[in-house]
Amino acid sequence: MADPTGRDLTDLLTPKHDRIDLRRLRRLVERELALYVERTPRSRELADRARKHMIGGVMSSWHGDWHLPHPLYVERAKDNRVWDVDGNEYIDFNLGDTPDMFGHAPDNEVTRSVSDFVRTSGSATLLPSEDAIVASEILSERFGLRYWYSALSASDANRFSIKIARMVTGRPRVLMFNLAYHGTVDETLHWTLEPGVIRRRFHADYAPGQDPATTTKIANWNDLDSVERALQDGDVALVLTEPALTNTGIVLPEPGFHKELRALCSRYGAYLLIDETHTLSEGPRGCTGAWGLEPDFWVAGKAIASGIPCAVYGFSEEIGDRLAALLSSDDPQGVGGMTGIGTTVAGNALSTHALRATLENLLTEEVYTEMRQSARRLVHGMREVIAKHEVPFSITAMGNRCDLRFLPHPARDAFDGALGIGVGGYFEFAHLRALNRGFLIIPYYNMFLCSPTTKPQDVDAWIECFDELVADLLRDPGGTR
Ligand SMILES: Cc1ncc(COP(=O)(O)O)c(C=O)c1O
Incomplete structure (x- = not known):
């Protein structure tokens, strides 16, 4: 083969x-x-x-x-x-x-509450609800990050996080671990067999237009030297990782790996994204809570709203403030319609209701x-x-x-x-x-x-x-x- x-x-x-x-x-x-x-x-x-x-x-x-x-x-x-x-x-x-x-x-509270919601309320109003406030408060308390946005898939949550990291750092590239999976995010559909040679996965070879050499770097899991080598050029906006790799079977981090990864990101000015889409299985606070991780971005989808299409991405106060400044400078007249982050159905009332109900009743x-x-x-x-x-x-x-x-x-x-x-x-x-x-x-x-x-x-x-x-x-x- x-x-x-x-x-x-x-x-x-x-x-x-x-x-x-x-x-x-x-x-x-x-x-x-x-x-x-x-x-x-x-x-x-x-x-x-x-x-x-x-x-x-x-x-x-x-x-x-x-x-x-x-x-x-x-x-x-x-x-x-x-x-x-x-x-x-x-x-x-x-x-x-x-x-x-x-x-x-x-037969649980989420199913009942979501069914009631579907019968009594519309979903796509393009307006926020109190459910969003409660959900963001819980997420902030659980995962330690100040600001939250919602998306409809973990792929999108990663995509939008990459966009924000690029916007606020002005850097072009992301760093990922070899063979890791973060959804259908073009920048991450890659792997490598030999250092420096990036290959596309999932037939992306047939889709011209994006050169991985300009968007992506790949380090090896449990190999901090390879992370440091990749960060040294100062062109990485965001390091994406799962707490443990899950998509090639579970591959656990070696002791000290996450602490040093955090330190390397801070030293070289790259943000750290922890993608817990699959590791919510660890506990109601994910591995971030259980292992004391300190990400700049945090992402989860899939189970976070009991299978109703929904994902969340959170980021630190510093990132949020820099983003808010950029968004307002794009829209000095305050006319709106200029933010360009997320999608119009992201954060819709139904998904957000399911998110809140799951956080309150099942992530326990x-x-x-x-x-x-x-x-x-x-x-x-x-x-x-x-x-x-x-x-x-x-x-x-x-x-x-x-x-x-x-x-x-x-x-x-x-x-x-x-x-x-x-x-x-x-x-x-x-x-x-x-x-x-x-x-x-x-x-x-x-x-x-x-x-x-x-x-x-x-x-x-x-x-x-x-x-x-x-x-x-x-x-x-x-x-x-
Ligand atoms: C770690 C991780 N992140 C993101 C995703 C993307 O999820 P979705 O396909 O729901 O966008 C997956 C999918 O399996 C995943 O395993």
């Missing part, structure tokens, strides 16, 4: 282990693909119709990224369950890649205690299966989520993380086998996320399935299955 420039990516593919026959694994994948087609005739019919007006039969390209012969069309989702149009039921450990982390339409210690209990049961059970079969796999845990790695040690950097995902063999087999037995796992890596609606018996059902899955991997290559 090769990347778009023809470079061989063999080393990034599924790890080789003594007791597992990779050719047989290929056959197992084929078996599961055939079973999927057999189980989902109605989805297949819908896909044929859907492809007429949607590429791949989907409204969002991400819906088509499940490595399936045709998309799985959903009839409905409730709590931690999803039902497809063929009537198959799934226990959901994906939860939409975290937006529905608190459950699909769960009580709810997280429940979710962490399920996650602990899951981690314990999966580790027992791994030990029982003596397979060289491992589990990395974080709050209410964990990752399965097809390598025995925790990941040290993003490449190590990516290798542990097991793409090219284990990954495809594990995901298809799980899906065909009634479990949903995020299609990009091996995350298992627990919601307050995840019951102990759901966890136990998955552990049993995982046990069989691993046994299947190890079965005698001469066997018939």
Whole structure:
């Protein structure tokens, strides 16, 4: 397998282990693909119709990224369950890649309050509401930043933060960590295989117009020297990072990493953005609160408003004051319509209501205690299966989520993380086998996320399935299955 420039990516593919026959694994994948087609005739019919007006039969390209012969069309989702149009039921450990982390339409205060709101109030008035004031007060108290804006996706929140950082510093570039993901933000859709050579990800090569050499620098996770080298030229406006990398499986920071990262940003005049879109799983104050991080910008989307489209970005008093001065100098007559930040539907009343209700009712210690209990049961059970079969796999845990790695040690950097995902063999087999037995796992890596609606018996059902899955991997290559 090769990347778009023809470079061989063999080393990034599924790890080789003594007791597992990779050719047989290929056959197992084929078996599961055939079973999927057999189980989902109605989805297949819908896909044929859907492809007429949607590429791949989907409204969002991400819906088509499940490595399936045709998309799985959903009839409905409730709590931690999803039902497809063929009537198959799934226990959901994906939860939409975290937006529905608190459950699909769960029976809780947010669902009730948002339903009432939809019935009684309009959403798009282009005017603020008291909900926004309360939400900004809570966010400020939780995450330590003075000013807050809202967007409709974490991608946008990162995009708008980059814009503000550039405006107030007058610097052009952002610094990101290799293989990190911060949404569909052009400046960050990059990676590198060798120092100084930036490559585009997600087919961005086919979209001319933006030269990554002028917008982006890339450092290596847990490698502070590479951060310092990148900052030394003084052209970086913003360093974007997650507290722990999550999109190549969980890659934790080494002790002292964040403290020194903060210090380097201050020393070289770059702002630091902590993107907690995925690490809200750590607790109601994210990793920022739990680990005492000190960002200049803070971003979260997805679960922050219980899956209702909403994201937030906060920034320090100093940044806010510099921004306010710039905005008023752009609009000396005070005629309005000149700010150009965000979008007209950002901060709409419905999203903001859901944001406030989520902050008040779900981002609480009580709810997280429940979710962490399920996650602990899951981690314990999966580790027992791994030990029982003596397979060289491992589990990395974080709050209410964990990752399965097809390598025995925790990941040290993003490449190590990516290798542990097991793409090219284990990954495809594990995901298809799980899906065909009634479990949903995020299609990009091996995350298992627990919601307050995840019951102990759901966890136990998955552990049993995982046990069989691993046994299947190890079965005698001469066997018939
Ligand atoms: C860390 C991080 N930031 C931002 C995003 C973008 O989120 P969205 O696709 O909702 O814009 C993601 C998406 O997975 C993410 O993992």
